[in-house]
Amino acid sequence: MLTNAPRGTKDILPSQAGAWQWLEEKIREVCALYSYEEIRTPTFEHTELFKRGIGEGTDVVEKEMYTFTDRGERSITLRPENTASVVRAYLQNKLFANAGLVKLFYVGSMFRYDRPQAGRLREFHQFGVEALGEKNPAVDAEIILLAWEFLRSLGLTELKLKINTVGCPACRPIYRQKLTEYFTENADELCGDCRRRLEKNPMRILDCKVDALKDFMDDAPKIETCLCDDCREHFNALKKFLTAAGVEYEINPRLVRGLDYYTKTAFEIQYAPLGAQSAVAGGGRYDGLIKEIGGDDTPAVGFAAGLERILLALELQGLVPAQDKKISAFVVAGGAAAEAYAFKLLTDLRREKISAAMDFGRKSMKSQMKAAAKSGAKFALIVGEDEVASSSVTVKNLETSAQEKIPREKIFEKING
RNA sequence: GCGGUUGUGGUGAAGCGGUUAACACUCCGGAUUGUGGCUCCGGCACGCAUGGGUUCGAUCCCCAUCAAUCGCCCCA
Numbered sequence: 101m102l103t104n105a106p107r108g109t110k111d112i113l114p115s116q117a118g119a120w121q122w123l124e125e126k127i128r129e130v131c132a133l134y135s136y137e138e139i140r141t142p143t144f145e146h147t148e149l150f151k152r153g154i155g156e157g158t159d160v161v162e163k164e165m166y167t168f169t170d171r172g173e174r175s176i177t178l179r180p181e182n183t184a185s186v187v188r189a190y191l192q193n194k195l196f197a198n199a200g201l202v203k204l205f206y207v208g209s210m211f212r213y214d215r216p217q218a219g220r221l222r223e224f225h226q227f228g229v230e231a232l233g234e235k236n237p238a239v240d241a242e243i244i245l246l247a248w249e250f251l252r253s254l255g256l257t258e259l260k261l262k263i264n265t266v267g268c269p270a271c272r273p274i275y276r277q278k279l280t281e282y283f284t285e286n287a288d289e290l291c292g293d294c295r296r297r298l299e300k301n302p303m304r305i306l307d308c309k310v311d312a313l314k315d316f317m318d319d320a321p322k323i324e325t326c327l328c329d330d331c332r333e334h335f336n337a338l339k340k341f342l343t344a345a346g347v348e349y350e351i352n353p354r355l356v357r358g359l360d361y362y363t364k365t366a367f368e369i370q371y372a373p374l375g376a377q378s379a380v381a382g383g384g385r386y387d388g389l390i391k392e393i394g395g396d397d398t399p400a401v402g403f404a405a406g407l408e409r410i411l412l413a414l415e416l417q418g419l420v421p422a423q424d425k426k427i428s429a430f431v432v433a434g435g436a437a438a439e440a441y442a443f444k445l446l447t448d449l450r451r452e453k454i455s456a457a458m459d460f461g462r463k464s465m466k467s468q469m470k471a472a473a474k475s476g477a478k479f480a481l482i483v484g485e486d487e488v489a490s491s492s493v494t495v496k497n498l499e500t501s502a503q504e505k506i507p508r509e510k511i512f513e514k515i516n517g
Numbered sequence: 518g519c520g521g522u523u524g525u526g527g528u529g530a531a532g533c534g535g536u537u538a539a540c541a542c543u544c545c546g547g548a549u550u551g552u553g554g555c556u557c558c559g560g561c562a563c564g565c566a567u568g569g570g571u572u573c574g575a576u577c578c579c580c581a582u583c584a585a586u587c588g589c590c591c592c593a
Contacts, residue, residue, distance in 0.1 A: 107584075159591050163518070181593085210593080215518070218586065219593085226593060293590070309589080358592060368593090379593055406593030434551050465551050473553040484551050498553065 108214070108222025110408075118423030119411060123254075127207055127227050130250045134242065136205040136229055141185035143209065147175040152392055153184030155360025157300055164212040166222075178211035183361070183386065183402055184393070186230045191395045201234040207407075219377030219409045228383075228404035232390065235399035237334050240365045240385055241341035243401050247369055247381045248347055254410070255419040256371065259380070261347060263367045264355035265335040266303070267327060269388060272363075275326035276302055286316040306354040322353055334364050361386040365401065371413045380413060381405035426476035429515055431458035432468040434484025441488045445481060445511070452512050456481075473498060479515055 105111060112120055131138070147167050154161050166178035179185055186204055189195070195202050207227045214220055229246060231239045244261070251259055267275055279302040287295060291310040298305065311317060327335070342349050349367075357366045366384035374380070383403025390398040414420045429449055433442035442458060449456040459471045465482075472480040482494040486505075493511050496503040506514055 104584075164591080212592080214591070216585080217588090220591085224593070228593090304591095376588065376590095377592080382593060404593055409593060432552075464546090466553080467546085469553040471553085480552075482552065486551085494552090496552070501553090503552085 106222070108216040110221060110223075118425075119414075119420045120407070122421055122423075123407060123411065123414075124207060126250070126254060127205070130246060130253065131205045131229070134203070134246045136203040136231075136246070139186060139189060139204045139206055140208070141179075141182065141189050141206065144176050144178050145185055145188065147177040149184050149188055149393070150177050150180060153187065153361060153389060154181065158359055160212065160359065164214055166211045166213060180212045181210055181359070181404065182206050182208065182226060182228050183230060183389070183404070186228075186402075187232070187390055187393050187395070187400070190232055191390070191393060196233060196395075196398065199233070201239065202232045203229075204232070205229045217377060219374055219406070219412055221408060225407035226404045227407055228402060230400060230402035232400040233398055235387065237337040237365070238341055240334075240338050240401050241345065243383065243403055244342065244367055245345055245347065247383070247403050247405060251369060251371075251380065251405075251410070254414060256410075256413055256417065258372060260370045260372065261349040261367065262352040262355050262370065263338070263342070263349050263365065264352050265323065265327065265331055265364050266356060266362055266366050266384070267323060267331050268363045271326050271328040271331055275321065275323050278321040278326065279303060279305070282316075282319075282321055289314055289316060301356070301358075303356045304358075307356055324353075331364055338365055357382070357384055361389040361392070363387045367403070369405075371409070373416050374409060374412060377406075377409060379406075380409050426478075427455040427457050428477060429454055429456040429479045429481050430468075430472035430475050430477035431456060432465060432472060432480050432482045433458065434465050434482065436462065437485055438483045438488050442483050445483060445493065445508075449481075449511075449515075454512065454515055481511070 128138075147165070150165060151161055156162070160180050165180055168176055170176050186206065190202060190204075205228065208225065209223050210226050211223050213222055216222060229243060231243060244263070248259070248261060266272060280298065283290060283294070283298055283302055283305055287298065289311075290298065290305065291308065294305045294308050294311055297308075305311065306317075306320060324332075339349075339351075355366055355368055362384045364385040364387065366382075368379050368382040370378045371380045372378050381403055382405075383401070385399070385401045387397075387399040390396070390400060411420070431442050431446045431449075433439050439462075446456055446458050457475055457477070459468045461467070463471075465484075469480060478498060480496040480498055482496060484494075487493055487508075490505075491508045492505050493508055494503060494505045495511070495514055
């Protein structure tokens, strides 16, 4: 118990931290390239924000949130996603002032009480991007491009981009209604899950794996038939932009987002080899959210990507770059008499910005030399009684095995080559 | 939240109801004099996820718990 991290959490160990740093650098690179600026919002918010933003009936809000009452009797929730927080920050700090389109990105942990699996943790990390204040589908396309090119730039192949439109408050209810009617007629053929979905979110039935092959599925009403002009034009324009950019996509009428705030564009980038948790990035337009949270009616688009899933994919393809943790010099102290002299040398090296280490275990020189070799250092700096007495250092090049004793003051020169 | 599989040292892993839990790697120490990488020698689980139970006896059987993992669900 004491020595076990809570279920669904993971330590990022030194051996993995390098990969994370590298990934985060790549994130900052693309965002700079597309001119998105970083925003950091609190890890927790008022519970109400998520209930409003994500939607009361959603799984996330209904059964996956880490909610607690703080000592001031406030209901607080660990962010299950970051879009609602970004919108809140956008409104609270009036980022819309003197700006048309506000383009933001974030990286951080999110919390969802789910059953853990590979690629699904209770505390997980997302990189996300939000563009607030513009209804032009070109922004949808820009966001999708950013996500797509980012993943591609990591070296990932086998990526699939799926897009769909989920309509807007004007047309979605009509479609929903049609679907509900249609599936109610076929209710006895639906699986248990879908019968529940019938009430809650009939659009999800389209995505059911159990019922996928049943006959009535093919004849289910299609959203195209219900789209309002605005949504139809928006979707067509998006497709045009994507085609112009040369991105291959697949229209998947069954792609439905689980959060209530999505409107019009919905998209997902999948990496199939990941198995059940194959969605590596997903997002879409959420034109209604900002108003829902109390702002003016403002259009917006965004997406989020799961970092541990990306890392998993990168590992599968052997794309995680090896980390170089080598140091330049390793100080070897021969006997207790030389220890302080060695420590001084170590300190001076570091003051000269030369990465250095030494073994503090007071072990035999042999052991220290082994440690030196293992450290990957190019030089072993050996100091014993002789060197202390003559104020010198024996420098051994561990690659060539060449060794010479030089005056103490010449050491930086020697190492810096 | 539902169903399945799995759980042996730092790692990969063998093993079996019955006296010393293989093997490999890693790690640690050593092979005379202040020196690495090769080779050789030696050491490293009083314990087989945890807690119960069955049994003369359990790492091997049963139950529970915890965890990982696969699928569902959900999503990134």
